[in-house]
Amino acid sequence: MNLAHFFGPAVRKHRESLRLSQEELADRAGIDRTYISGVERGARNPTLEVMQRIANALGSDLDVIFSTAREIGAIKDN
Amino acid sequence: MNLAHFFGPAVRKHRESLRLSQEELADRAGIDRTYISGVERGARNPTLEVMQRIANALGSDLDVIFSTAREIGAIKDN
């Protein structure tokens, strides 16, 4: 079902539920602000290591992020 | 908890439960055989797209792979 397609949106959802800006998330993850923007929009193809750093910065982990990705996909894929 | 560290072992577990060789998995995923070897051993840092192709080739998806990764991590981290 291509959960990769919903990774970015899942990150965005987690970030917004923490009421963080992209800038704040970027700082926590040690990543550039514009890179986070690209990941959330699906314009970037991040590596596993980067994904892990983002998950950490969200106080979460990759299994939880991908569970969210599936939820988003289930809705969007009607 | 760094689930990224257990992604490779999770792939290996899924592959072995399907009784596939690394070469067969590589062919299905359209990835080089030596690269699969590196991913399973944690020596490589795959991109989201490659991870998705591996999940597809395993007849699974990334949320399931990462659930397996957590199980493996829970055991190893005792």
Place this chain on the structure above:
DNA sequence: CTGTGACTTTAAGTCCGTG
């Protein structure tokens, strides 16, 4: 506060081989 194009540097991913 975020999206985007353009860019340089670094590492992903391939292809040849070995034991």
Place this chain on the structure above:
DNA sequence: ACACGGACTTAAAGTCACA
């Protein structure tokens, strides 16, 4: 059937100015 290495090509990492 798998681990591992060297050399190579391609794409991601990482950064910036501007809308």
